[in-house]
Amino acid sequence: MSFGQRGGGFASRGGFGSGDSSIKPKPVEVGKEYDVTISDISRRGDGIAKIDGFVIFVAGGKQGQSAKIKVTQVSNRYAMGTVVASTAMTPASGTSEISNAAEVAEIAEELEEADE
Secondary structure: OHHHHHHOHHOOOOOOOOOOOOOOOOOOOOEEEEEEEEOOEOOOEEEEEOOEEEEEEEEEOOOOOOEEEEEEEEOOOEEEEEEEEEEOOHHHHHOOOOOOHHHHHHHHHHHHHHHO
């Protein structure tokens, strides 16, 4: 068998960049509204919700909040949205919006920078 008859080559390998079978359709679409619960807060202060495991950053969302959101942008790994209507806070959310020590430190740094 000669070298040229082996077939294959780079075009037929199943490695990086081949086929779209691993890319799933996004569970959200720009302009549509969804009912979600904000499960966490991002480092930038946006609420974080998930639909079918797909992360949505919600501007103005508060941890524990149930809300109707409108998706404003969708990328490959996450979406962005805004609160259209808020329904309620869940009892698990408590009264504090600060969920961990890292966020406390980040807020303290921001306050120190503002004072300078």
